[in-house]
Amino acid sequence: MTGASSSANAQHGLTDRLARWARGLSGKADDEAMDLPEQPQRARHGSASSREIIRRRKLYEDIGDFLFAHDLDLTPLNFGVAHDYLTGSHIGVEKAVKAVLTERGKITNGWVENVAAEQRNDEVTPEALASMLDKVEENLSQFTGLMTESRNSAKDYGAALQEEVKGLAAGSDSQPVLARLVALTRSMVEKTRQVETQLRDNQKQTQLLKSNLESARRAAEHDHLTGLPNRRAFEGTLREELAQAQKEGQPLAVAFCDIDHFKLINDTHGHDTGDRVLKFVAGLLSKASNDQCHVARHGGEEFVMLFRGKTAAEACEAVDGVRQDLSTRSLVNRSNGERMERVSFSAGVANVLAYEDPRAALKAADRALYLAKEHGRNRVYLAAELD
Incomplete structure (x- = not known):
């Protein structure tokens, strides 16, 4: 297991x-x-x-x-x-x-x-995932071995069959030769059945491992509540996108978004409503997601966005567009039908390539977010403007 x-x-x-x-x-x-x-x-x-x-x-x-x-x-x-x-x-x-x-x-x-x-x-630890991958590779090796064994058996059977046919052509007694042919054929059929059985068992086990591996990856890399990638998945994406941006000479920007007064939402309307607000905001942010824009839940009421191909200023405009969209929404508490106060978020954006490593860029975006909160919330700050 x-x-x-x-x-x-x-x-x-x-x-x-x-x-x-x-x-x-x-x-x-x-x-x-x-x-x-x-x-x-x-x-x-x-x-x-x-x-x-x-x-x-x-x-x-x-x-x-x-x-x-x-x-x-x-x-x-x-x-x-x-x-x-x-x-x-x-x-x-x-x-x-x-x-x-x-x-x-x-x-x-x-x-x-x-x-x-x-x-x-x-x-779901990296060691567990590595173990599963090793098992899949082992199954593939077994599969290759079975196919090689099957081919070798077929070659051996063909060679033996040719020798017996030579005996028939030379005019030897046909009865013993035919008996040996029958025995060879039966042996080949039995070996073929054994290989087929092993292949079926191997295929079932590989399919099960593949299913478990996919489930494990989903559990390890997705936030259960919002369905977005989680912090672990985002860190891997950040490394990949940074390498791609540097290779292609593209800009790369990161944004931290944090729902304003989220504790008050929970205290006033209950945590079930708070969870629905989280999912709603996650849905708005994810609309911007594509192969060059990645959105993840970083933890709590905080989300993170990564933009490849956009400057920090352009990313700031994109995030601010989502902020404006959210600020115009009128949400209702499903449990009692009451209209909620306007829900908003604050954000900080930074140019990843302007810092010596991605961690420093994330800290810069986080500082910009903190200042956006300090200066009234419901706004997006650009880290470059604060240096």
Whole structure:
């Protein structure tokens, strides 16, 4: 089992836990619990089992109370997070839940999805992806070996067949020659069947690995909430686009965009509405995306854009166009139908090639964003104007 299928294993693990809890709370368990007062002798012999039943029932009730208190949907994902938090079986989840409860006092369905996505991203390591690629290469090597073996077997069969035909032409006794021909043919047929079986098995395994690899890459490089590439994917894109821009002598600009007063949106309208605002802004930004413009969610309410073929000033105009579009939108809180305050974002833009390395350019764009916030928000600042 490869590391890239860890998210699937986690889901199966949750399913197994649910199944075990269901069995523990089934009629059989209830019958045993109901029989305890009437059969004290049986209770003594099965005291450990009885305690386990009580423990499971208590845990089930605690999880139900947790989901109800936070108005969470009864889904395997929410159930699993509640279980990991209440039992302490997953340190990362436990810390994340404690942090959000301290800050907000409540968690939402959208928050649970984000935490689950972050955990899956953490599980999909470069080493796991490399291991899967090695396995694919191994399968391809096996495939090549089988094809070589098949060709060699065919050559051997042909050579042997020619020798026997020579014997027939020379007038030797036909009966032994025909018997050997039949034996050769049967041997060739059997080898062919074996190779075909191995090829089919190899093909199935390769297809499964390919599917797992694609899922792992999506999990590792995409933001679960917005569907945009994440920070990890953006860093790889930045390296590729920088090399391409330098090779072709093209300009390259980067922009940081941050939703204004996003905490207030969450506090006023709830985190589910905040999640929808994030997705809406992501959709507006992604409209500018093409093979020379890349948009990603950098984290929280912050997005990053990369423009190859545009100067910093041109990129600034492009980002400002999206900002103006957003500022004219009138959004509605779906949960109560109330019209929301105008949603806006601030941005900072920098010329990547003006700095000694991409990290310095990102810092420059981030400083420009900070100053845009400081000077009233809902505006785009160009880093070059600030130096």
